[in-house]
Amino acid sequence: MTSVLILSMPDSGAPPLAAEFAAAGFVVCGESDCAHLVREGLRAAPDVLVCWAPRPGAELFDALATLQAQQSLPVLFFTQDASVEAMERALSAGVHAWVVQGYARERLRPLVHLAQLRERQERALRSRLAELGEQLEERKWVDKAKGILMHARHVSEEEAFQLLRTASMQANRKVGQVSRQVIDAAHVAEAINRAGQQRMLSQRLVKLYALARSRTDGAAAALLMKESVQRVEDNLKTLEAKLSAATYGDLIAAARAGWTGMRKLLETSGRTADLGQLDEAAETVLAQADALVLALEASGLAAQVHVINVAGRQRMLSQRMAKLALLEGPPAALAETAGEFERGLAALSQAPLSTPEIRAMLEQGEAAWRELRAAVPGAAQPAGRMKLAAASEDLLDSFDRLTAAYQHSIQVLIGA
Known part of the structure; x- marks a missing residue:
């Protein structure tokens, strides 16, 4: 009743x-x-x-x-x-x-x-309206995910949709759910790459400052410094715009403050800033970038995006190795950095995420690493510094491209 x-x-x-x-x-x-x-x-x-x-x-x-x-x-x-x-x-x-x-x-x-x-x-x-709203949102997710895959993998719209459908069937999930995962993974992967670049740029700028002060190809070093400074600024602006202020705002604010202090030292007229003081500021920037990377890795996609962190860290180590050689750092510090880089190479070689493209890039990176190791002993001489500078930039370029390849890989974006 x-x-x-x-x-x-x-x-x-x-x-x-x-x-x-x-x-x-x-x-x-x-x-x-x-x-x-x-x-x-x-x-x-x-x-x-x-x-x-x-x-x-x-x-x-x-x-x-x-x-x-x-x-x-x-x-x-x-x-x-x-x-x-x-x-x-x-x-x-x-x-x-x-x-x-x-x-x-x-x-x-x-x-x-x-x-x-x-x-x-x-x-x-109301139920039908909610259903239509969900379908519209799902369509937006699918379109956005297709765009991400088309850009990342250089495939057609039809091929991108087929990738989503295949992943959907394999995971027994809706295409919209897989699309949302692709969007989230791409978002976190880009943020980890950019935050990881900040670690590398902190070390690279000290290296370039030291090269400019020693008058080793000063014009080229000055140009690369200007490019590096702009890269740091662009990364910070993108991270501030795209990451949740509630979740990551404090870490980004700390990174911004650390960078502001380092930039003031870099802009000291006549390049008279104390290299030791500049290096300390760089270590602060590196630590703050590391904290942000670790927080991003803990976002729920750690298994997929960890490899981006590992590859991105190799960029930082390449620049730290060159910086230590130029600053005549203690042999123990050089050995520790070299050991970290070797362990990173081993981890990437054993990582399940591998394609012919990635394997070729790893081989190029290993060859560039050997060139840098060979250049380190000559850092005290002008010719040796030139060789060191070139080798460190070649190694950086190799791992920049490798990190981008991981960032845009199907395994990271779809989790397949």
């Missing part, structure tokens, strides 16, 4: 609602006033809410709207208010049958059924 909750405003002419609804075959599960409508509606959970209010006010409509927002149910309303304004407020508050001066015992059952049918129809329309 259909249960009803009755709300009756004070009115000497009100009919015996509870008795007449019970006589009409309904279960009256309670009666309420306006002040307790929401509480009683949620407690009783009736099939239909019946209201009697000759002149309903804003308080009643607000209570109805609050109840409907928490628990949708059919509402049958008897009133003497024939104004359009009241009718509009009633519809907005969730009334399904607004009966003006039309109460009669013989009409109760069809009016309850009318309220139920209208509420059911509204619920179906």
